[in-house]
Amino acid sequence: MSTLRTPAELAEAGLIAPERLAEIERVAGRYAVAISPAMADLIDRADPSDPIARQFVPDAAELATTPEERQDPIGDLAHSPVEGIVHRYPDRVLLKAVHVCPVYCRFCFRREMVGPQGLGTLTPEALEKAFAYIADHPEIWEVILTGGDPLVLSARRLSELMRRLSVIDHVKVVRFHTRVPAVEPHRIDESLIAALKASGKIVYVALHANHPRELTPEARAACARLVDSGIVMLSQSVLLRGINDDPDTLAALMRAFVETRIRPYYLHHPDLAPGTGHFRLSLEEGRALVAGLRGRISGLCQPTYVLDIPGGYGKAVIAPDTVKQQDGCWTVSDFRGGEHAYPPEH
Ligand SMILES: *Cc1c(COP(=O)(O)O)cnc(C)c1O
Numbered sequence: 001m002s003t004l005r006t007p008a009e010l011a012e013a014g015l016i017a018p019e020r021l022a023e024i025e026r027v028a029g030r031y032a033v034a035i036s037p038a039m040a041d042l043i044d045r046a047d048p049s050d051p052i053a054r055q056f057v058p059d060a061a062e063l064a065t066t067p068e069e070r071q072d073p074i075g076d077l078a079h080s081p082v083e084g085i086v087h088r089y090p091d092r093v094l095l096k097a098v099h100v101c102p103v104y105c106r107f108c109f110r111r112e113m114v115g116p117q118g119l120g121t122l123t124p125e126a127l128e129k130a131f132a133y134i135a136d137h138p139e140i141w142e143v144i145l146t147g148g149d150p151l152v153l154s155a156r157r158l159s160e161l162m163r164r165l166s167v168i169d170h171v172k173v174v175r176f177h178t179r180v181p182a183v184e185p186h187r188i189d190e191s192l193i194a195a196l197k198a199s200g201k202i203v204y205v206a207l208h209a210n211h212p213r214e215l216t217p218e219a220r221a222a223c224a225r226l227v228d229s230g231i232v233m234l235s236q237s238v239l240l241r242g243i244n245d246d247p248d249t250l251a252a253l254m255r256a257f258v259e260t261r262i263r264p265y266y267l268h269h270p271d272l273a274p275g276t277g278h279f280r281l282s283l284e285e286g287r288a289l290v291a292g293l294r295g296r297i298s299g300l301c302q303p304t305y306v307l308d309i310p311g312g313y314g315k316a317v318i319a320p321d322t323v324k325q326q327d328g329c330w331t332v333s334d335f336r337g338g339e340h341a342y343p344p345e346h
């Protein structure tokens, strides 16, 4: 079985009803579609609201856009000094070498940039300029490969890129953001792992997954290979209506990460990407869900809930409201909602 890419292939695989073909063709004409074999297998055809299907199978709801949605929701373009680089924070840059992914998420925040009609792969000349930019900026401590999904590159191409970074002394950490260990776990083999480590820098891999079922035994084994090789893993998830917006699913997802030796890192509030209104929930709902995790599961399982401020202002932590100051005294709330003066009155 190979990756499903057209509405006809989705219909043939039993993932969309034949009578929906025409509307799905319209969605596919606008936004990229791909479902890897591992994810297609994971979809429960009998469940009309299957959380895996909802992430990858196109839906007519994507044709509806709302006024607040934006082509470039997190303002990448405003902070791109050279093609392929986003430099928003002083000490780290994004390096977007590819705009291809092994699956296309229906809620993708870069959906106008990724896929066959997206920004494509950097030309050798553009890559040259991107590396020159990193080399010329000694304040860049970390290079974050994202895209697109950098792990779609062959081991040979990745090790070429990593060798370019190895000679830039001020870069100490290389981070990859990827879905590959879960959606194409067999790709995580010895040669790919060697390529990820070819820079000689400290390597972090942030796995994007949104539902505990994505952490299949094969996915967990792929992550174990990465972690056993000395790579540190982090998680990255998007809070999505109908996929993980309930306390049990979120708790199970965070536990699945920790059981896989992946430290929960970010839980993103959904971005204002076009045609994604059906996935969005309010900040209030998000905060209540995240606050509910605190008392319920281990501290190891707590992600940081963040919002990328539209326009390119960066990420803001949506911290729970646990401390208040009134008339010079502090009040701290516990996980049950009880309130305590700090410092305590004797
Ligand atoms: C999200 C992001 C980063 C990474 O931020 P961290 O908080 O370090 O994970 C870096 N650069 C840009 C432009 C980003 O959008």
Ligand code: SF4
Residues within 6 Å of the ligand: 100, 101, 103, 104, 105, 107, 108, 109, 110, 111, 114, 147, 148, 149, 179, 208
């Ligand atoms: S893997 Fe990331 S960049 Fe690719 S479609 Fe999904 S959210 Fe977008």
